[in-house]
C-alpha cells in the first residue's frame with residue numbers, strides 16, 4: 001500500500017537523519033520536506049494553505065503578504081490540563097505539573113502517532129532559539145505535519161538552512177520536537193481547513209530534551225519553539241546550567257538625560273507583556289524600545305550583572321484590546337504585513353478587525369467562525385485569544401540590541417498580574433529573597449489564553465505556573481541560589497505591579513498602557529537613589545507625590561486608591577498564600593516560609 005515517500009532535502013547530521021527517518025517510518029507521511037526558510041518556499045507553503053482553506057489572503061493594500069486563519073472552534077488556546085512533564089521521577093515534575101511515567105506516556109502516544117501523518121507532508125524545521133552566534137546556541141528541530149506551524153515558526157524563530165548547516169558543522173545537540181495534528185487522511189479523503197484531534201497531548205520529556213505534541217494546531221500547543229522549548233524545556237536546562245528561562249518581556253528605557261536602563265517583566269498570559277514591551281511613554285523626553293515581548297533567557301555576565309536575551313524572532317500577540325488608542329506600536333507593526341492572524345474577524349474589504357481595535361464597530365464583518373456579524377450580534381467577532389503573528393523586525397520601536405547574542409544587562413525585574421483588589425500599583429521588594437517570595441506568591445485572574453474558566457484568582461509564581469518544566473519548589477530554590485551567589489549591588493531590583501486594580505464600579509483605577517511609564521520612572525529613580533519610598537508590611541511603596549503625575553489625567557482619590565496598601569485585604573490574602581505554600585510541603589525552601597512568617601508579623605504589628 002505505502003508508496004515511496006517523496007523526500008525533499010536532507011542532512012549530514014547522522015543522528016538527526018536517523019531520528020527523522022524513524023519518525024517518518026512511524027507516522028507514514030506522503031512526503032518529507034526539510035524546511036529551508038527561503039522566500040520561495042514560504043510563498044509555496046502559503047499558497048498550499050490558501051488552497052486548503054486554512055488561510056485567506058488579506059487585501060494587499062490593507063495587510064500585504066498577510067493571511068487570516070480560522071481554527072477549529074475547539075482548538076483556540078493552550079490546554080493546560082493536557083500538558084505533561086514526564087520526568088523520570090514524579091517528584092521532579094512537582095505538585096504544579098501533570099505527570100506520567102515517560103515510558104508509560106510513550107506507550108500511550110506511540111499508537112496515536114502511528115500513521116498519524118498519512119496523506120500529509122511531514123515538515124522538518126531546524127531552528128535556533130536565541131542567536132545562531134550565541135556562545136552556546138540552543139538548537140531545536142520541529143517535525144510537524146502542519147503547514148500552518150511551518151508558516152508560523154518561520155516568523156517566530158530563526159529557522160532553516162543556515163541553522164541546519166551550523167548544526168551539521170558542530171554535530172550539535174538539539175531539542176527534538178515532534179508535532180502532529182493527529183488527523184491522517186485516507187486515500188482520496190478531503191481535508192478540512194483546520195485539522196486537529198479531540199484527543200490532545202502536549203508532552204515534555206525534560207531529561208531527553210524532547211517534546212511530543214499531538215492533536216492541536218494552535219499556538220503554544222504546536223509552535224514548539226515557544227512555550228514548550230523556550231520555557232518548559234529551557235527552564236530545566238537553565239536549572240542544570242545556572243541560568244534562568246523566564247516568561248518575561250524585555251524593555252529598553254532612555255530618560256530625557258540619555259540614561260539607559262533595561263527592565264524585564266513577568267506577567268501571566270494575556271496580562272500585558274506585549275503591551276508593556278511596546279509602551280509609548282507619556283512623559284516628555286522618555287523613550288522606550290522593545291527587546292522582547294514574551295520570553296527572556298537570563299544569565300550572569302563576566303561583570304556580575306544579569307544579562308537577558310529574547311530567544312524569539314517574532315511576536316504572537318493577543319489581538320483583542322490592541323488598537324491605536326492602547327498600543328499604536330503594535331498597530332504600526334502589523335500594518336506592514338507579513339503576518340498571520342488567527343481567529344480574528346474579517347472586514348468586507350479584506351482587512352482584519354477585533355474587539356478594541358477601533359471605538360466604532362464596523363457595520364458588517366465575517367466573525368471568527370466564518371459567519372456574518374453585525375454590531376447587534378450576540379457573539380464576539382474575534383475570539384478573546386485571537387492572535388497576530390508578526391516578525392519582530394517590523395516593530396518600529398525595536399532596540400538594535402534585540403539581535404545581540406550577548407543580551408542586555410537588566411536593572412529591574414517586574415512581576416505583575418491581574419488583581420481587582422489587594423495588590424497596589426507598585427511595590428518594591430526589600431531585596432532578592434523578598435522579591436523571590438513576592439514572585440513565588442504572584443497571583444492573577446485567569447484569562448482566555450488557556451482553556452478553562454476566566455477571571456478566577458490563582459497563584460501563578462513568576463507568571464510561570466503553566467511553564468515551569470520541573471518541580472516548582474526546586475525552581476524557587478534555583479531563584480534563591482542565583483541571588484545568593486551574586487553581588488547584591490549588581491542584582492536587578494525586584495518590583496510587584498498591578499495595572500488592573502478596580503473601584504467598586506469595576507472601573508480600572510489606573511489608566512495603564514502609556515501611563516505605566518510613570519511607574520517605570522519611579523522604579524528607575526529608586527534604583528538610582530533619586531526618590532523616596534515608604535515602608536509597609538508588603539514592601540516599599542511610593543507616596544502619591546513620589547510618582548511623576550505631570551499632565552496625568554487622574555483624580556487624587558483614584559491615584560491614592562491605586563497606590564494604597566490595605567491591611568485588611570492583605571490579612572485575607574495570607575491564608576491563600578499559606579494554602580499555596582502547603583502544596584509544596586517540606587520541599588518549599590525555608591527562606592520562603594520565613595518571608596511569609598515575617599510578612600504576617602509585620603501585618604500583625606500594623607493592627608492597633
Ligand SMILES: Nc1nc2c(ncn2[C@@H]2O[C@H](COP(=O)(O)OP(=O)(O)OP(=O)(O)O)[C@@H](O)[C@H]2O)c(=O)[nH]1
Nearest residue numbers: 269270271272273274275318320321449499512513
Ligand atoms: N487595563 C489595562 N489593560 C491592559 C494593560 N496592558 C495590557 N492590557 C490588556 O491586557 C490584554 C493582554 O495584553 P498583552 O500585552 O497582549 O498580554 P501578554 O502578557 O503579552 O499575553 P500573552 O501573549 O498571552 O503572554 C490586552 O487586551 C490588553 O489590552 C494596562 O496597562 N491596563
Ligand SMILES: O=C([O-])CC(=O)C(=O)O
Nearest residue numbers: 078219220221227269449
Ligand atoms: O502560548 C500561546 O498559545 C500564546 C501565549 O503566548 C500564551 O498563552 O502565553
Ligand SMILES: [Mn+2]
Nearest residue numbers: 273274317318
Ligand atoms: Mn504577548
